[in-house]
Amino acid sequence: MIANQPYEEKVALEKADSPSEFSAQTPLYASVYFIESPKGMKYKAKWFLNDQEIKSEEKEMPTDKNGVIVYSLAADKVSAGNLKLQILFRNEILTEQLITIK
Secondary structure, eight states: OEESSOOOSHHHHHHSOOOSEEOTTSOEEEEEEEEEEOTTOEEEEEEEETTEEEEEEEEEOOSSEEEEEEEEEOGGGOOSEEEEEEEEETTEEEEEEEEEEO
């Protein structure tokens, strides 16, 4: 889920609202809950603004079996347009989310 704050626990993530629009120049966080993933498994987040990649970040699973990984996008990268986030494992897209930045 993309939000203006990070969610590091499954319970908080499940209760959070998922807006489809955000304001420019505000930091964004993608909190992703993984099931059945061993500790140390690496996942990559790719952020695109108007179909141009603006950030790529790889992180390891911090816990064994299941857990949350939080990716971030700094406020100076958040400009008006269409923002897309892809979560990948070994270059295979696991999920993708599209949002509008006003």
